[in-house]
Structures are given as C-alpha cells and as structure tokens.
Amino acid sequence: MTKSRSAYFSPSSWYVRLGNSLKRFPQGLARGSQKAPETSSAAAAALISAGFASFVMMVNQHFAATFKSYEDLIWNLGAWIPGSRNADPLYGEIGSYTGKETILLVTWLVSWLFLAWLWRDREIKGNTIFFSLFFFLVAATVMNWHPLFPYMPLMPK
C-alpha cells in the first residue's frame, strides 16, 4: 500500500502556518480576556445598544423625512463629518445623512455606557437579550420600506 503524497498539504506548510498566524492576529485579542464577567450584563449592554441605536436612527430618519426643520437641525449635528457641507456642485455634499450617522454613533455609545452602568453585575435573561436585539433590528429594517409608511416619499416632491 503506497502512501499518498497529500503530505504536500500537511498542516506544516508555510502557507497554512501563515494563515493560522493571520487568523490569530492581534494575539491579545485572540487570547480573549483573562477575567470573564460572571453575569450576562456586559454582553447584553453591548448587543442591545447596537440594535437600539439602529432603531433610533431609523425613527430619526422618519422624523427627518417628515419635518424639514428637523432635518436641518440634525444636519448641523453632523457638520463635523468631512464633506457634510460642500459648495462645489461637481463633488457635491453628503448632506443630512451625516447627522443621521451622528445620531447612530451618539445613541450607540451613550446607550452602551448607560446600560452597562444600569445592569452592572446583574444577570440579564437570555430572552430579554435575544428578543430586544431581534425587535430593534427587525423594526429598524422594516422602517426602510417606504410603502409601509404613507408619509414616507416614493416619488420626488
């Protein structure tokens, strides 16, 4: 019985070793935290705040699409992002979208910090984490579908 030459593809090949080292870069992150939390609150705060911020941004988008004065207000909030305002008609400008991104960013970070503080060392039920995340993400996704909301535009005004 002859031995297969599949040794060419053995785990010691240089490209396999390179791939494995890339998979574990940076190593500090790959190792994980040495002191894991004893409750689910840390993960709950991080995950729910991500979904919540997405939902808030979409609610904000509906307000901005309905009220022009509100859209101008949030555009000012996003003025710190490069390209938010630009007079060049050839390059254009990002517009009030920067304000909506800012709302997402601020809501996400503030709600993460707030929930982490509120739930510190508390065990958050799995159902609460899963269904909160599920609700916020589904609601935020559905809110992109304009035909479901009669006040959202489908044709240019």
Next chain:
Amino acid sequence: MNRNTLSVEHEESLTQDKPLKQKDIATVCIYGLSLISAGLFLFLPLVNLLSPSPWQRYMGAIHGCASLFAVVVIAYAGHLAFPLLRGNAAILPQMRTLSFWASCLSFMAIVSGNWVYMRYRAPLNGARAWITENTPLVHYLFMEYHEFTVLFTLPLGIACTWSLWKYGDSILDKQNRSVLTATCFALMAMMFFAIGGLVTGLNVARIHSL
C-alpha cells in the same frame, strides 16, 4: 478527506509507483478552483476601472473594493457563527480577531461610502437627481435601504468583538448560553445587512454610475 472515494489504495493500481496519486490531483483541483473562484469574485469591483465615467473609475472602484472586502470577511465571520453556536472551541480565537477585522473593514466601507455619496448627490450630473427623475423607486427603496442598513454592521460587529473577547473561553460555558446565542445572532445579522448592502449598492450603480 474521504479515503473510500478519493484515494486509490489498490496494489495493482497504475498510480502505485507514480509520485502523484488521484487523491492529490483531486486536492490540487479543489484548492485551485476555490482560489480561482475567490479571485474571480474579488475581481468584481475592478470592472469600475473600465467605466466611461471618471468618477466611477476611481470613486466607484475604491468603494467597490472596500465594500467587497468587508462583505467577504463579514460573510466568513457570519458563517462561522454556526460552528460557534454548536460550541466549537477551536474557532474561538479566530472568531475574536475575525469579528474585529470585519468591523474595521465595515468602517472602511462606510467611510468610502460617505465619500462616494457626495458625488451621488452632486447637483451637477449627480446620479441621485437622474434616478429620482427617471426611476424614483430605485432611490427611495434600494438606495435608502443601502444607506441605512449598512451602518448597522459597525455597532453589531464591535458588540460581537467585545462579547467574544470579554467572555473569553467561558462564552461556551452553560451559564453563558444566552450570551453565545445573542452574539451568534448578531454575527448573522451583520452578514445579512452586509450582503443586503452589496446587492442594493450594486443594483443602484447598475442603474446609474457616479
């Protein structure tokens, strides 16, 4: 590799004294085809370089490359959520770094998207004005979906990275089952939004270039 179907082990086999066996040829073919397929897929945004629009040639190519790389890595991370959910401890280190790099690439795709969006909205021959005038549903359904849902990938990716790092190997313990489930769900949601962003972005670009 399945020995019964891929290796030729008979004494009388013609390949007995040859350096290469059927199994090795099959392996080379499988590796080769998978690499060529991946290469062809990554070639997708480079077609922008042939666009008659100078904006599409550089802005479209850069955003296309950034977003395609992001989608590939995010989709890879999303697929690994399945073995992770089943409790495969061997992939945990990779999942931590992969979700981190997926988040970084998501950020790069969003930044390049912001830049491209400027030209999309430009008053002088911008794509948005043409699309809302000629086929408004492309903007109000596809483009608006594209604009907002791709942003969801960044907080989701960072939340997953945080959970996977913070809980270490104990994320697979029984008492952390809820954390593992929610993290895997978030990884899959991240993949859903990234692929949705790619599909809508490609379709909008197909209707009108920058």
